[in-house]
Amino acid sequence: MTTWFKRCGVALAILALDLGLLPFRRPLAAAALTRSAGFFWEVALVLPTITVLIGLFEVWVPRRLVEAHVGPGSGAHGVLLAMLLGTAAAGPLYAAFPVALSLRGKGARTANVVIFLGTWAAIKLPMVLLETSFLGFRFAMLRLALTVPGVLGVGFLTERLLAADQACLGVRPLR
Amino acid sequence: MFPILLLTCSLTALALSCRRDPDRTRQALRVSRKALLGMLPGLAGMVMVIGLALALIPPGALADLFRFHGLAGFALVSGAGALLTMPAPIAFPLAGSLLKQGVSPAALAAFITTLTMVGTVTAPMEVKSFGKRFTAIRQGLSFGLAILVGGLMGVLLK
Numbered sequence: 001m002t003t004w005f006k007r008c009g010v011a012l013a014i015l016a017l018d019l020g021l022l023p024f025r026r027p028l029a030a031a032a033l034t035r036s037a038g039f040f041w042e043v044a045l046v047l048p049t050i051t052v053l054i055g056l057f058e059v060w061v062p063r064r065l066v067e068a069h070v071g072p073g074s075g076a077h078g079v080l081l082a083m084l085l086g087t088a089a090a091g092p093l094y095a096a097f098p099v100a101l102s103l104r105g106k107g108a109r110t111a112n113v114v115i116f117l118g119t120w121a122a123i124k125l126p127m128v129l130l131e132t133s134f135l136g137f138r139f140a141m142l143r144l145a146l147t148v149p150g151v152l153g154v155g156f157l158t159e160r161l162l163a164a165d166q167a168c169l170g171v172r173p174l175r
Numbered sequence: 176m177f178p179i180l181l182l183t184c185s186l187t188a189l190a191l192s193c194r195r196d197p198d199r200t201r202q203a204l205r206v207s208r209k210a211l212l213g214m215l216p217g218l219a220g221m222v223m224v225i226g227l228a229l230a231l232i233p234p235g236a237l238a239d240l241f242r243f244h245g246l247a248g249f250a251l252v253s254g255a256g257a258l259l260t261m262p263a264p265i266a267f268p269l270a271g272s273l274l275k276q277g278v279s280p281a282a283l284a285a286f287i288t289t290l291t292m293v294g295t296v297t298a299p300m301e302v303k304s305f306g307k308r309f310t311a312i313r314q315g316l317s318f319g320l321a322i323l324v325g326g327l328m329g330v331l332l333k
Contacts, residue, residue, distance in 0.1 A: 004212065004216065007216035007217070008215075008216040008219060008220075010216075010219075010220035010223070010224070011216065011219035011220040011222070011223045014220075014223035014224065014226075014227055015223060017227070018223075018226075018227065028230055028231070029230075031229075031230035032226045032227045032229075032230035032231075033226065034226075035225070035226035035227075035229045035230055036222050036223050036225070036226025036227070037226075039222045039225055039226060040219075040222045043218055043222060045178040046178050046181065047211065047214070047218070048207075048211060049178070049181045049182050049184075049185045050181065050185075051207040051208075051210045051211040051214075052185045052188075052189060052203075052204070052207050053181075053184070053185045053188065054206065054207060054210055055203035055204055055205070055206040055207030055208075055210070056185075056188050056189065056192055056200075056203045056207075058203065058206045059192075059199050059200075059202050059203040059206065060192065060199070060203070093260075093291070093292075093294060093297055094214075094218065094221070094297050094300055097214075097297075097300055097301055097304045097305075098210050098214060098304070100304070100305075101304045101305070104305075114313055117313070118292060118317065121291045121292045121317075122288060122291045122292050127267075127291075130267045131267055131287070133267075134267040134268055134270060134271030134274075135267065135270055135271055135274055135280075135283070136274075138332070139274075139280060139283075139284070139328075139332070142328055142331060142332065143284050143287070143288070143324060143328060146323075146324045146327055146328065147288065147320075147324060150320040150323065150324060151320070153316075153320070154313065154316040154317055154320055157312075157316055158309070158312050158313050158316060161312050162308065162309060162312060
């Protein structure tokens with residue numbers, strides 16, 4: 001528990017800084033605090049539910065199933081599934097990390113994990129709609145058409161580069 | 176809307192799981208609690224850093240970045256996009272207003288792509304989950320991809 005509090009150090013230090021500044025630089029400190037609070041609220045709405053799903057996934061989904069569908073040797077099928085999983089969800093990228101970690105722990109291929117993260121970050125239907133309305137159809141579609149192969153490339157390249165460096169392949173399980 | 180959808184999904188899944196096997200469900204919730212506690216310090220740090228950064232950066236400063244033209248300007252906005260992390264509902268309207276002010280689509284495309292795929296503020300969380308090397312390679316390649324997408328869009332949208 002003490003190490004846990006130590007890991008909160010950055011957050012606590014900035015909180016202390018914000019509060020300390022409050023009497024002297026009121027507008028700045030107040031703005032920082034309200035922005036953080038708003039952002040925290042956004043996180044708090046999404047994260048606990050995601051972790052509940054992760055817990056259920058860990059307990060119910062057998063490793064065999066994940067390995068067969070997105071593991072090494074799953075080929076194009078696995079890539080497609082990783083992309084579908086990434087587009088289906090619409091949370092911010094930090095919500096994807098624990099999900100990706102869980103997939104990796106159950107034997108998903110590195111390339112598919114990276115593709116999943118990339119799709120989650122850059123290729124989401126609600127975001128494409130938003131982009132179309134603000135930047136135009138041509139801009140959004142062109143960026144999408146260029147990003148999809150790009151994400152695939154980043155996925156496979158990351159896997160290659162990581163495999164080249166065997167020492168750093170260590171998979172850390174969630175538990 | 177997304178949080179509500181997600182909440183409905185997970186509550187339904189939780190109920191189903193509980194009916195099938197209460198013991199296993201308890202075990203699942205233990206895993207959830209551990210994952211949540213594990214992520215909280217990094218997240219809290221990120222939230223505080225972004226709050227302070229947004230308060231320190233004057234509202235017009237970001238738009239000023241796009242005033243630089245040419246290759247240097249291109250590099251500058253891509254770098255800014257990589258440093259910052261912004262929710263899409265804020266990022267796209269901002270990009271839209273910049274486009275109207277005459278900012279090149281290439282710079283905007285690079286900016287949006289780095290904004291969503293690369294994140295210095297989220298990097299500590301990624302390192303904790305996947306290690307330094309994974310994070311460096313993934314973010315580095317994603318940054319390269321953003322530059323490439325931006326450059327290609329500059330050529331194609333002419």
